[in-house]
Amino acid sequence: NDGRSIRFTVQAPDNLAKYIAQKGSICINGISLTVNSVDGSQFGINIVPHTLKETTLNDAIIGTKVNLEVDVLARYMERLMKGDAAAKSCPAVTMELLQNSGFLER
Incomplete structure (x- = not known):
């Protein structure tokens, strides 16, 4: 949390990880987002408070499974x-x- 956004790190399955690139698009639970960082099969995103509040990501906790759609x-x-x-x-x-x-x- 940097005050303006909440940082999420997501572990992608290997068959999808190869399609995820920094500054690329990713869709998580139907929410279109920008990938901020990639480290192997993990990637980071930042969610602004309004998006967090209005989406299913608001209920996410560590270990929550999500639906991923790659670019x-x-x-x-x-x-x-x-x-x-x-x-x-x-x-x-x-x-x-x-x-x-x-x-x-x-």
Whole structure:
């Protein structure tokens, strides 16, 4: 608690953790949030008091299980990078293209 927000740390299952990135989107129990930090399969979020009060996160305690939905863009990127048959009709996505488009740091 920094006075303006409450910090939550969430343990994601490995099959979802790979899609979670700092400053990316995550949906927890239907609440769309921004990821502030990532450490392995754990990630941190900050919740402002109003959001906390108006959502199911207000009742969360350590160990509470939550529903996670990861950013769909991350799933699309994985599919494109793997070269799935359905993605073959799309132009090639390369690391250079991602970097030039602002998705990767230079």
